[in-house]
Amino acid sequence: MPNDKPAAFSIDGPASGVTRVKRTRGGPKGLRITDVATAAGVSPITVSRVFNSPETVAPETLERVRGVVQKLGYVPNRLAGGLSSSKSRLIAAIVPTIAHSLFSETIQVFSETMSKAGYQVLLALSGYSDTSEEALLDAVLSRRPEGVLLTGVAHTDSLRERLRNVGIPIVETWDMTDTPIDMLVGFSHYQVGVAVAERFIARGVRYPGLVSANDDRAIARITGFRARFAHEGICNIADVIVSPPSSVLVGKAALPELLARMPQLDAVFCGSDLLAIGVLGEAKRRGIDVPSQLSICGFGDLEFASETSPTLTTVRVDGTHIGLNAAQCLLARLRGEQHASISDVGFHIVERETV
Amino acid sequence: MPNDKPAAFSIDGPASGVTRVKRTRGGPKGLRITDVATAAGVSPITVSRVFNSPETVAPETLERVRGVVQKLGYVPNRLAGGLSSSKSRLIAAIVPTIAHSLFSETIQVFSETMSKAGYQVLLALSGYSDTSEEALLDAVLSRRPEGVLLTGVAHTDSLRERLRNVGIPIVETWDMTDTPIDMLVGFSHYQVGVAVAERFIARGVRYPGLVSANDDRAIARITGFRARFAHEGICNIADVIVSPPSSVLVGKAALPELLARMPQLDAVFCGSDLLAIGVLGEAKRRGIDVPSQLSICGFGDLEFASETSPTLTTVRVDGTHIGLNAAQCLLARLRGEQHASISDVGFHIVERETV
DNA sequence: CTGAAAGCGCTTACAG
DNA sequence: CTGAAAGCGCTTACAG
Structure with a gap:
């Protein structure tokens, strides 16, 4: 590994053509662009061009530099590149x-x-976290990303303000609002609730x-669900609010609670398919026929849900589509x-009772 | 937003205390550490310490600087910090x-x-990718990560060599080998195959x-499975190799193929739970009783699998444990x-036929 | 098509 | 506990 850097506090020898006192920081740290430049007999700028705008470099030069890069195993330092170019x-x-x-699947x-x-x-997990959302955003912004994908729209005003101010494209996903920070690819959870209520x-x-968690999106679904039922004059809705992560077992445990509060229970809207499967399993165990005695609707359409439980209704959202769409929004910008x-990517309700 | 930077090609005014020709690159780019330092009446080094070693800063100074940071909304630039400190x-x-x-769940x-x-x-997805593994590694290493988590151990010699040479801690996961690049948290897929065969x-x-995909880990399981059966004198094993992503539908389609090749088929080892659920569903449709006529084993223990399909056997691996363990390995280093x-984190086989 | 100079925004390695 | 100088490894914005 070529390393022309002087030792700490040494004086450069004549080979380097410079004679001045220098201080180095730490030992040899691997190849730099100058190492490649020297080996290829070009300037560092040319090596930089080989990576960033190869079309501006003469074909022979390009080939020669690439050969040296390959031979030496040089990998550009994007911390330096990003700092210099303001393009992280x-x-x-x-x-x-x-x-x-x-x-x-969206990610x-x-x-x-x-x-x-x-x-x-750069993956930033906001849930179940010890750090606050502000701290998370600090950590994210410290990397100077060129764009941000957010899941959900419900952020504090402070966060929205900060994100707006950084001046980079932002795409919010998996939710709907009239006033996005910037761009949005999602759907209305309120409308999901309304649609399920209508079924x-x-x-x-x-x-x-x-049965549901109480994150912002779940609350929106619940609100839509309640509103639609209220419109029918039905305001007494039994609910069990569970904390994430939701699971089959949590769903199982929820059904008895619901029945205790409302013995005539004839339908359950679940915050996730896992919960729905749990409710379904527990219903079967209790000899409650689904769907004739009890309608169950999940959320998410985990593939297996409808395949394994033909009596289960669920709400399908195309997460793949959201991910692709969000990426394209950002890239266009x-x-x-x-x-x-x-x-608005919408959603649809999947019923497979006839399968 | 304070911005003391001179306009392009301007001459600094007396306010800055310097009189020399300067060239700036692009317009104002946000707050720098010097802006905070000036506003707080300290040097940039002190501001840096407030972020990186607050215990070395006098309490009053600390508080004052933090106030300024808060007020200005300063977020350090980690591209610069990482470049300077060699700590990304x-x-x-x-x-x-x-x-x-x-x-x-591991991630x-x-x-x-x-x-x-x-x-x-930094999330790097290696599968279903257009870019080669070498290009992916280049992209990853260009960020100068301080550690790497790999999924699986099967890499080319070239990759292993390169990873070893960068001199940062590496942890391989979800597989087993006697010769890891550095550290390893995983289990033997070959032994999984052997264990399922024994069941x-x-x-x-x-x-x-x-029914399986043909990635390296799946092949190891198949090899163990075949080897154990060969030991019983059973060498004729019907196989359907599917390409990812695996799904319930792929599993459904696989069963008829297996039956065509081996009409007496009495067991199927599936490469994933999704495939297993598909095989199970198709078996039921055909009136084949599971498990009395056909044993089915999946891999992965997606929670729902055993909950929804009590007749399904599957291999459970604690991905959470792997993720935690891998992180701890890296952090220790x-x-x-x-x-x-x-x-070796092991695995266990889950059978719930009695549920 | 190629290069010398300056700068990106931090931190290190001292000295006080 | 605090700071002035130098450097991290690149790229920009020219000029030729």
């Missing part, structure tokens, strides 16, 4: 959680799309219940194009 | 995919643990089949401690 090539994705969640596609475009994804109402449901602010 | 505070996680996968816990320790996670053998299985190289 980093995109932050702020997500509550990626475990067993709908968001994981998957988002990340794939971004990396094809030459960006890398239940069409089935003649009179005594609905719900990074190319300097204008881009539509709000994109 | 970045950890790379290289994962085939996070969508519907076992890895997502979840890994990321949580790392962020508590002051590191951020089947104990049940009197004579005509086993398998980053603190300069020695750390055990290989940690």
